[in-house]
Amino acid sequence: MARSNSRPLSPHLTIWKWGPAMAVSIMHRVTGNGLATAGALGLIWWLMAAATGPEAYATFVKCATSPIGYLVMIGLSWFFFQHLFSGLRHFVLDMGAGYELKNNKMWSIATFILSLLTTGFVWLYIFGKAL
């Protein structure tokens, strides 16, 4: 981008002390784009495999239930719940609420706790049913 070097820039990311609000903000972008690429491609692969037939579906299941497959699925599920709770936080902020420093910090931390708890519950349920 064209910028005159003689003009000052406002202080940006480098000078701020990291806080929960900054973490939840960048994680919203990271999880969103992770879901948009790996998540969406995985979804289409699953649907296409199911539409193609038993053999294609077996290949999908074989990859998805490999150790790397589980790692990706657990990661994507956490990304999904993090993006979900962070997105709900955005809806509240869109209404102009939740900007008080204490509230903002509390709900930022809450999105991480809630997403980790939900991901944990979902996979406990899945592995509990498989046993």
Add this chain to the structure above:
Amino acid sequence: MGTGTGIGRVRGLGSAKHGAHHWLAQRYTAVGNLLLVLWLVFSLLSLPGLDYESVVSWIHNPLVAVPLMLMVVSIFMHLRVGMQVMLEDYVHDKGLAFFSMLVLNFYAFGGAAAGVFAIAKIAFIGVVKP
């Protein structure tokens, strides 16, 4: 009057009132995703199994196929506007920015079409015997 673009001032039109369109599209599809993906998660968790026959006979049901199609469309609309914002922030070269928008649009429309087609095929044909 007095605000908006130069040509708008000349014509005396002001804002076209479409400024919030992108932002709103992100929110509408976010609500769609919230409802539909949660529905998918709960449905998959309550299915008897995730083998070929269980999944295909589940999607074969019209009351599953239609919301699943809506989910795919909502997801790809949401990721299209979302990734656009990310690319606009990080891709500074003009030519590369144009190219990235091209690829993003191909990806979003291609992915949505593939997903909807796959669901439609399952909805119409159902379980394929090997």
